[in-house]
Amino acid sequence: KNEVEQSPQNLTAQEGEFITINCSYSVGISALHWLQQHPGGGIVSLFMLSSGKKKHGRLIATINIQEKHSSLHITASHPRDSAVYICAVRKVDSNYQLIWGAGTKLIIKP
Amino acid sequence: DAMVIQNPRYQVTQFGKPVTLSCSQTLNHNVMYWYQQKSSQAPKLLFHYYDKDFNNEADTPDNFQSRRPNTSFCFLDIRSPGLGDAAMYLCATSSRGGWSGYTFGSGTRLTVV
Numbered sequence: 001k002n003e004v005e006q007s008p009q010n011l012t013a014q015e016g017e018f019i020t021i022n023c024s025y026s027v028g029i030s031a032l033h034w035l036q037q038h039p040g041g042g043i044v045s046l047f048m049l050s051s052g053k054k055k056h057g058r059l060i061a062t063i064n065i066q067e068k069h070s071s072l073h074i075t076a077s078h079p080r081d082s083a084v085y086i087c088a089v090r091k092v093d094s095n096y097q098l099i100w101g102a103g104t105k106l107i108i109k110p
Numbered sequence: 111d112a113m114v115i116q117n118p119r120y121q122v123t124q125f126g127k128p129v130t131l132s133c134s135q136t137l138n139h140n141v142m143y144w145y146q147q148k149s150s151q152a153p154k155l156l157f158h159y160y161d162k163d164f165n166n167e168a169d170t171p172d173n174f175q176s177r178r179p180n181t182s183f184c185f186l187d188i189r190s191p192g193l194g195d196a197a198m199y200l201c202a203t204s205s206r207g208g209w210s211g212y213t214f215g216s217g218t219r220l221t222v223v
Contacts, residue, residue: 033211033212040198040219042217043200043217044214045212086152096165101152102152
């Protein structure tokens with residue numbers, strides 16, 4: 001079983017819809033990252049969380065340490081939000097290694 | 111803007127011909143990473159530098175080497191590229207081991223012919 005699981009694997013929605021992507025992990029972590037990757041492109045770091053909730057524009061990320069679960073929400077989704085969203089965690093016993101989820105491929109249709 | 115820059119964006123090399131990918135940063139981060147990402151897979155850490163200290167992942171092939179001549183630059187050398195080395199190579203940086211997050215470059219897509 002993977003240490004970091006994301007769901008759904010693929011998500012297609014209409015422009016304007018509220019989007020939720022979930023991430024569950026089974027290890028002790030020091031931080032959880034949400035990252036975005038456009039097709040053929042580099043990776044953009046969206047959030048780093050160790051507790052609570054963060055908001056940036058239309059993006060909101062939450063984490064529940066006790067339940068080992070995080071969610072990424074996109075409000076008023078737009079076609080330019082189409083990308084792969086990746087959850088990655090840093091384990092408490094690792095200084096540098098990130099454990100990556102498989103990613104969620106999001107397509108927003110106009 | 112402070113950033114991580116990878117050159118070239120696309121690289122085509124011949125089977126067995128050495129190739130070097132470069133990464134530069136203006137963030138003054140002390141840690142630099144090289145990742146390999148194959149199609150539809152998560153990035154795989156090849157190695158990282160903490161300042162001048164080189165850290166190789168156990169399963170990184172000997173065919174892959176790295177150099178960091180100064181804080182700003184880091185190079186990935188592939189001594190004898192094989193068809194299986196075709197991938198996106200991502201450079202990333204962090205300060206103090208990632209406690210302030212990671213910054214990624216746009217990647218170099220390597221094709222081996």
